[in-house]
Amino acid sequence: MKKCVRCKKKTLHIQEVPNYLLHVVLSILTVGVWLIVWVLFINKKDPQCTVCGETNDFLGNMLHRQKNNIEKVSNENDDEKPKDFLGKLLDGQRKNIEKVSKDKD
Secondary structure (H helix, E strand, C coil), X not given: CEECCCCCCEECEECCCCCHHHHHHHHHHCXXXXXXXXXXXXXXXXXXXXXXXXXXCHHHHHHHHHHHHHHHHHHHCCCCCCCCHHXXXXXXXXXXXXXXXXXXX
């Protein structure tokens, strides 16, 4: 349990750890060429809060906030724009029916 910066309480944090066995096997199979990739990505990721998804690194926090903003904007615009083909089709049919019924009156 770790204190989360955003939640301001102790929550469970999950930290991904690289698969060292996989990297050793790949290094052996590629005659050491994979060592270059392994060295570039050997660092552990920062722990992530299971409640809010916040991490202590700058990039993780920025991506999490951007994802939340995109979800918020898409939820606000749900009534305005259908997301898929069927929604667009039904919206177009509804507008056509309204137009025809107005023309009859």
